[in-house]
Amino acid sequence: MLVILLESLRLFNKGKFFHAHEQLEELWQSYRGDDRPYYQALIQLMVTCHLLSENRVTGAIKVAKRATNNLKDYDNNIACVDIVQLLKDVLELLKIASELGDNPEQTTDKTVGLKLKLELSKIRIKPKDVVLYDDTCFLCSNSIGLIMKLMNRLGLESLGINSEFAQKILKLPKAHKVQEIKMFTKEFTLVSGVEVFTCMLSRIPILLPFLYLLDLPPFRSIFKGSYRFIAANRYKFNAVKDWLLLKKR
Numbered sequence: 001m002l003v004i005l006l007e008s009l010r011l012f013n014k015g016k017f018f019h020a021h022e023q024l025e026e027l028w029q030s031y032r033g034d035d036r037p038y039y040q041a042l043i044q045l046m047v048t049c050h051l052l053s054e055n056r057v058t059g060a061i062k063v064a065k066r067a068t069n070n071l072k073d074y075d076n077n078i079a080c081v082d083i084v085q086l087l088k089d090v091l092e093l094l095k096i097a098s099e100l101g102d103n104p105e106q107t108t109d110k111t112v113g114l115k116l117k118l119e120l121s122k123i124r125i126k127p128k129d130v131v132l133y134d135d136t137c138f139l140c141s142n143s144i145g146l147i148m149k150l151m152n153r154l155g156l157e158s159l160g161i162n163s164e165f166a167q168k169i170l171k172l173p174k175a176h177k178v179q180e181i182k183m184f185t186k187e188f189t190l191v192s193g194v195e196v197f198t199c200m201l202s203r204i205p206i207l208l209p210f211l212y213l214l215d216l217p218p219f220r221s222i223f224k225g226s227y228r229f230i231a232a233n234r235y236k237f238n239a240v241k242d243w244l245l246l247k248k249r
Contacts, residue, residue, distance in 0.1 A: 002169055006188055008046075009081065013124050017050035033164035041070035042083065045090050053120055055113065057097045064094055080165075080184055082126040082155070089123050127186035128157055129203070131196065134175040135160025139230075139237035147200075154203045180231055194220075194227050 004027040012020035021043050028039045044067035051060035071087060096116045131151070134140040141160075148158045159165055161175040161182065170184060180193040183200075191199060201211045214223055 002171070005080075005169060009125050009127070012046055012049075015053075015121060017046050017053060021046035021050065031168065033168050035074070035164050037070040038074050038083070041067040041074075042081070042086075044070065045086055048090050049093070049120060049123060052093055052097055052116065055097075055116075057094075060097060061094060064090055080127050080130055080186070080188070082128050085126055093119055093123065127188065128155055129186050129199065130165070130184045131156065131158045131200070132161050132163075132166050132170075132172065132182040132184065133158060134178060134181070134234065135162055136175045137234045137238065139234050140181070151200065151203070156200065156203060176235075193231075194224050197227075 004023055008020045008023035008027070011017075011023060024039065024043050024046065028036065028043060031039060044063050048060045048064045048067065051057075051063065067090075068087065071083065074083070093116065096119060131144065131148075133144045144158050148156075151158070161167075161172055161178055166172045166182075167174075170190065172178065172182065181196045183191050183196040185191060185199060198211065198214070201207045201214075213219055
């Protein structure tokens with residue numbers, strides 16, 4: 001399923017909107033996750049761009065409205081693409097297209113049509129970094145909650161390993177079978193363990209000196225050893241959560 005998704009994104013970014021939507025529709029038809037409307041919206045935005053490339057403005061507006069309706073209950077971290085930015089870009093295209101009127105082939109203002117084609121050639125689906133953490137672990141969930149307040153500003157999202165995206169698209173094992181934190185990067189690669197933290201630190205320029213320090217053999221060895229110990233014993237921290245809940249009663 002991941003192969004289909006990535007091929008669809010590749011085709012879209014090459015301006016092949018119709019072929020991109022056909023690829024993703026194959027995934028959508030066989031997908032039965034709770035977030036199925038999200039992928040339908042992604043397909044609809046691709047169709048909108050295809051219709052605009054053919055100057056079919058009225059049809060494009062109708063399809064875009066359906067996509068907006070499908071996305072109303074979702075945030076931005078369901079898959080590896082920046083769906084919010086894509087929606088903004090498509091709506092901006094519709095503003096330009098609306099200047100063409102219902103019969104764009106009869107418009108006398110050729111500059112509007114040229115502007116639309118230029119903007120369509122620049123539209124891209126922007127991939128996102130997605131951190132996949134053990135959402136059954138008290139320590140992991142709380143740590144990620146603190147870190148993500150900062151990382152969200154840098155375009156990085158977080159999802160539990162038990163999420164639909166991790167289970168059905170990436171086909172990762174259940175959380176209790178995963179020994180290390182994962183990240184699906186905007187370069188479409190899956191990294192694990194300390195490499196996840198390396199990727200996260202590399203997104204923050206001010207922390208690059210610290211990243212270079214961690215690359216030195218003694219520090220890297222300590223970092224890896226500490227991480228592996230915590231990862232292997234992470235469920236023991238759930239006892240802390242149980243103790244806190246008992247204290248509150």
